Amino acid sequence: MRFLILVCALCLAWLPRITSAADAGWWNDDWSFRKAITLDSGPKGGNLAQAPGRVPLLIRLHSGNFQFDGVAQNGSDLRFIASDGKTPLNYQIESFDPVLGVAQIWLDVTDLPAGGQQTVWMYYGNSKAPAQSNGAATFDPDYSLVYHFDDNAGAPPRDATAYNNNAQAGMLRMVDDGVAGKAARFDGNTVVTLPASASLATTAGGTFTFSSWIKLDALPTGATLVYARRQDGKALLIGLDGGVPFVEVDGDQPQRSQPGRPLKAGQWTHIAVVAGSGQVTLYVDGKSYGQVAAALPALNSPATIGGDAPGAATGAPAIASFAGEMDEVRLSRTARAAIAIETDVLSQGAESKLIQYGEDEKKSGFGFGYFGIIVKSVTADAWVVIGILLVMALISWIVMWQRGRYVGEVTRANDRFLDRFRAQGTNLLGMAAAEAQPALQRELGKSSLFRLYEVGAKEVWRRRDNHGRLVIASESIEAIRAVMDSTLVRENQRLSRSMVLLTIAISGGPFLGLLGTVVGVMITFAAIAAAGDVNVNAIAPGIAAALLATVAGLFVAIPALFGYNYLLTRNKAVTANMQVFVDEFVTRLAELHRDVEKSEPERAVVG
Known part of the structure; x- marks a missing residue:
């Protein structure tokens, strides 16, 4: 009888040790905790047929997969280590709120393979660690503009890349229900003006990529603009006509992509346009939606988001401004591959199978593990x-x-x-x-x-x-x-x-x-x-x-x-x-x- 009771007591005492982390392979002893994050591009995960290569993936933390215990209040002690257990990865914290238990972090994955898995480690728990969040290092040099819309209300959007292409005009109201953190509210009148910088200029027949998440308040009856750039009678326009996405290239003569199914109001949709090799392709939610057989014209004038600049559409029919919400606007100087567009959608969408979150582990002694996650959720x-x-x-x-x-x-x-x-x-x-x-x-x-x-x-x-x-x-x-x-x-x-x-x-x-x-x-x-x-x-x-x-x-x-x-x-x-x-x-x-x-x-x- 006493032996039975002794066995029960030993089981109770050793239960937390079952999930303790092995100290072998610990990146740095100054960090007390780590969390496994699995990037699964196989059939049970993102199911990527091709390797997208280097991509910024959205790490979305919330109380369901992370307890925010032991981490700095602003996330300054976060570190991401590659699957080799040694190489630090660049990242940018868009938002981090341990009180509400939510955080959005952009992780620079240098080489995401196709049809496989790799595990990166998120380390935390070092009160003396300096902040290393860096958008310029996280987004590769071909990104010429990235707007997270994480700015304070009433301030023009700021660029997260190294080019500092901050908006020149356009005071937007920020809302909290974005795809990643905050989103920008466009009221149908406000237009964001981008700088006419060399990094944003396009050459004749050059390459270019635009992408953004949009959510319509209601299906528009006519045409509305999401992105516009006009110069000397030539233009690149991205918008919606009666809720149907389109891309229009005005070179020697205007050409617009063929219409498809309209979007749904009140629902986030990913829009992307890729230009290169004499063709412009429109993507909706990562899938090819329409094409224009035209080369990109040379444009170095200020571009706009959410509508046309005043007087820019001289000699052309006026197009209404966008009414709704917008998040994660990105411009690239290169033609992003279709698999990269698809990966963005998989990573940033609400139901992402591409990214799976493992247990929290402690460097030594008793680990949190699965049992710890359960206990903290009671x-x-x-x-x-x-x-x-x-x-x-x-x-x-x-x-x-x-x-x-x-x-x-x-x-x-x-x-x-x-x-x-x-x-x-x-x-x-x-x-x-x-x-x-x-x-x-x-x-x-x-x-x-x-x-x-x-x-x-x-x-x-x-x-x-x-x-x-x-x-x-x-x-x-x-x-x-x-x-x-x-x-x-x-x-x-x-x-x-x-x-x-x-x-x-x-x-x-x-x-x-x-x-x-x-x-x-x-x-x-x-x-x-x-x-x-x-x-x-x-x-x-x-x-x-x-x-x-x-x-x-x-x-x-x-x-x-x-x-x-x-x-x-x-x-x-x-x-x-x-x-x-x-x-x-x-x-x-x-x-x-x-x-x-x-x-x-x-x-x-x-x-």
């Missing part, structure tokens, strides 16, 4: 249930330990008593002599058989006549048995004392754990409904944490069940020995009674 009500179950487990272990120790002492003492009792031979009351009692009490005081014997012997000694002889009538035999049986019942009660607590733990533990699980699942789904987030990474930790209450209930019930059955078997053996002894004592007493009756017919005397 709600207050579940902690109450688990606390009650742990108290029940402690009580049941104490009961098992005490009852196991008690029944063991009784069994060993009974064995010693039987040896002494058998040695008395026909002297049935020899051990009841007054002079032998102190020594017998020290040796056999814990024996239930000895206590039965004492009660029986006292009942026999009570039947003395005036001359000090023991006189036992026939009816006295059954009276002595009744007294011994009542003592046997009390001895059984002593054996079964507190056993009811084990039955409560066995039957009540799983039900109480189930109650905690059901309540936890209800709260998890209620939180999901309130947040409107159906991402599995937001659901799984809450469900797993809710199931911890059931595990705790089984953790209480299973050892209690084993201990109860073990103790019950031992108690039954002791009870059987007591019943046999009562029968033996009374039977031998009856034999002596009959012998005396034969020798003295007038009365029965024992002694």
Whole structure:
């Protein structure tokens, strides 16, 4: 019994160590924690048929995949290490809010393969580490402009690349429901003007890429512009006509892409345009949507986002400005491959299978691991249930330990008593002599058989006549048995004392754990409904944490069940020995009674 309890205690003590991180391969001992992030381009992940090469991927952290414990308040101690465990990767923190439990980080993946997996490590937990977030290093030199729209309200958008192509005009209102962090709200009147820098200029027949996420307030009845650049009667226009995306190239003559299906209002959609090799291709959500067989004209005038610049459309029909939200506007000096556009959509979309988040690990000692993620996701009500179950487990272990120790002492003492009792031979009351009692009490005081014997012997000694002889009538035999049986019942009660607590733990533990699980699942789904987030990474930790209450209930019930059955078997053996002894004592007493009756017919005397 004690061995069973010791095993349970050791399992409980070593449980956190099961998920501890191996110190081998730790990048830097100054960082206390790390998190595995798997980039899966295989069939079960992003399913990329070609290798996109170097791409900036969006690492989206939230309370479902990261607990924000042990990390700096502004994320300055974050470091990303390549799969070799040695090479630091460039990154840019767009937003980091540990209070709300959300963060958006752009990670520069130098070589993303096709149809495979690689694991990068996110290290954190170093209060002395300086910030290293750097957009200029994260986005490759061919990106000439990247607007995250993470600026303060009323300020023109700032460029995240090394070219510093900050907007020259256009005060936008920022909203919090962007694809990545904040987004820009265009009211149909505001136009953002880009600088006429050399890095943004296009050459005749050159290469160019535009991409952005857009969300329409409502489908426009006419044409609206998302991006425009005009110069000397030539233009590159990207917009929507009745909600249908288009790209138009005005060279010697205007050419517009063929129409397709309109977009849906109130839904984020990725738009990209790639120009190169005498062809301009329009992509919607990473898929080819339309084409124009035309070379890109030479343009070095200021471009605009969200509409035309005032007076820019001289001699051309006026096109309305964009009304809706816009996020992640990017311009490139090169023609991005179709697989790169597809990778952007996979990485930045709400349901990204390309990026999978692993467990949090601690450098040494006890790690967080899967168990740590579950524990940190447990709600207050579940902690109450688990606390009650742990108290029940402690009580049941104490009961098992005490009852196991008690029944063991009784069994060993009974064995010693039987040896002494058998040695008395026909002297049935020899051990009841007054002079032998102190020594017998020290040796056999814990024996239930000895206590039965004492009660029986006292009942026999009570039947003395005036001359000090023991006189036992026939009816006295059954009276002595009744007294011994009542003592046997009390001895059984002593054996079964507190056993009811084990039955409560066995039957009540799983039900109480189930109650905690059901309540936890209800709260998890209620939180999901309130947040409107159906991402599995937001659901799984809450469900797993809710199931911890059931595990705790089984953790209480299973050892209690084993201990109860073990103790019950031992108690039954002791009870059987007591019943046999009562029968033996009374039977031998009856034999002596009959012998005396034969020798003295007038009365029965024992002694």
